[in-house]
Each structure stands twice: as structure tokens, then as C-alpha cells.
Amino acid sequence: xxxxxxxxxxxxxxxxxxxxxxxxVLVLLLFGTGSGTLSIDxxxxxxxxxxxxxxxxxxxxxxxxxxxxxxxxxxxxxxxRGTSHLVWIRKVPQWRYHGELALANVLAGLVSEAxxxxxxxxxxxxxQRADQLWRLLPAYLILGINVAAVSMLTSxxxxxxxxxxxxxxxxGAALAGIFHSLLGLLKDMVGGFGGELxxxxxxxxxDLHGVQAQAGKILYGGRAEAHVLLTGLLAIYVYTVxxxxxxxxxxxxxx
Numbered sequence: 475x476x477x478x479x480x481x482x483x484x485x486x487x488x489x490x491x492x493x494x495x496x497x498x499v500l501v502l503l504l505f506g507t508g509s510g511t512l513s514i515d516x517x518x519x520x521x522x523x524x525x526x527x528x529x530x531x532x533x534x535x536x537x538x539x540x541x542x543x544x545x546x547x548x549x550x551x552x553x554x555r556g557t558s559h560l561v562w563i564r565k566v567p568q569w570r571y572h573g574e575l576a577l578a579n580v581l582a583g584l585v586s587e588a589x590x591x592x593x594x595x596x597x598x599x600x601x602q603r604a605d606q607l608w609r610l611l612p613a614y615l616i617l618g619i620n621v622a623a624v625s626m627l628t629s630x631x632x633x634x635x636x637x638x639x640x641x642x643x644x645x646g647a648a649l650a651g652i653f654h655s656l657l658g659l660l661k662d663m664v665g666g667f668g669g670e671l672x673x674x675x676x677x678x679x680x681d682l683h684g685v686q687a688q689a690g691k692i693l694y695g696g697r698a699e700a701h702v703l704l705t706g707l708l709a710i711y712v713y714t715v716x717x718x719x720x721x722x723x724x725x726x727x728x729x
Contacts, residue, residue: 477571481552481578485544491582494543495589498536502529502593522601527690529597531652533590534617534686538624538648541583545628546644547637549575569718576629576717583621587614609693616689616698619706623680624648626713633720650675651682680709 485491549572591614598607627647631640650657654676661672685706688698 475574477566478574478578478581481548481575482581485548485578485582486585488544491540491544491586492589494536494540495586498532498540498590499593502532502590503596522598522603523694526597526693529594530613530617530686530690530693533587533594534620534682534689535652537583537587537590537617538620538652538682539645540586541579541621541624542628542641542644542648544582544586545579545625545632546641547632548579549629549633550637572718573714576626576714579625579629580622583625584618587618587621606693606695609695613689613693616692616703617686619685619703619710620651620680620682623682623706623709623713624651626710626717627680630713630717630720633717647679648682650679652686654679654681654683680706 552575591610594610595607598604598610624644624647628640628644631644634640635643657672657676661669661676664672681702684702688702690696691698
């Protein structure tokens, strides 16, 4: 696991990881500890049951976009620096080399998610939900599926297309996943050719909103739908397999 640890340490030294996470935490704390007067159907927007899902949406969106940034170019950068040849000389299998670099991307995303969840921790304490703090752990693990899916997709794209294009496509896919349910409604409203385009886009992007909704159910004492989580895990598996197949094949061709 030396390759993974080294790559992760390099990511932990990046200031953007902490800057964006800190900004996200600050926004969440200001948003979650405010004392606004707006209400919906007689329920204050600052009420725990109303504001909690909104905060979880913010955590999911901020972290997914940050994961795109931290995962972009990790593997190609190693090849540009010539590190890959040093690894091959030591007879490290390609699947292990690529796998550990991709795993470092995922772990970096989970670190930023943990930082953002610190704001959720404070929010729950501020709303006198100390007895429910344990629910943060399963919610964190479920939302981690989105981190892994976005990270693996970004890693895959970064070895197929140029960095700028990979970042744009990955960010677009992440946004489509975050607004998956809204795009589904839009598809039905638009219809025709535009509706078909949206339908195919939804099929090609992970349902990040669906997974987030399951994390919200756990956080509020409900039960998660297993098939939604399995769909997210399947997306991770597909991206991982495609990454191994593509990178191993292209490396053998190059050599």
C-alpha cells in the first residue's frame, strides 16, 4: 500500500482540499445555526427536519465537486513524471499501481466528507439531537458511495481524455447526478429529442441524489432502500473495471 499512502500524503498537502472544505463547513454552520423567520406550512425553515436534508444536499454537492478536483489527473501526472517506469522496474502489477492511485483519490474525498460532516455534528448538537449522533456514521458511509463513484469516474476519464475535458465531463456528470431527480422531471416535461437526450444522460450518470436521499433517511430514523445503494456500488464497480482494462491495455501497447 506504499503507492496509495504516498499519493494520499501528496493530496493531503494540497491547500485547495482544506480551503474548499473549510468554506463548506463555514457555509453549513452559518446556514444551520441561523435564526431566520421564514416558514413553510407553519414550520420554520430552520427547523431540524426541514434544514437537515438541505444541509445534507450541500454536503453532497460540495464534496462531489471537490472530489472531481482532487481526483483529476492523479494517474496521468504519475506517468508524466515517469514514476510509472520506476514502479514497473520493481515488478509492481499494473492493476495494483492504478488501483492504489485511484484508492488514494477516494480516500481524499472521504477525508473532505469527514470535514464537512463536522458541521453536521455541530448542527445536530445545536438542535439537541445528541442521542442521534450515532446516525452520522451510517449516513457518512452511505454518502461515501457518491464520493467513490465520482472519484472513480474522474480517474477513468482522466486517463482517456485530456485533463480539461475530463474535468468538464466529470463535473457535468456529478451535477447531473446531484440533480438526478430534477432532471427526471425535466425529461418528462420536455419530451421529444431533448427528453431523449436527458434520458440517456441520466442512464450514463450515477444517481448521486438517490444515494444522498438514503443517507437522509438513515439520519432521520428511516430505512435505506438497498437497491439504490446497490446501483451506486455497481457504478463504482463498472468505473473501476473500465479503468483497469483501459489503462492496462494502453500501457501494454505503449510498451
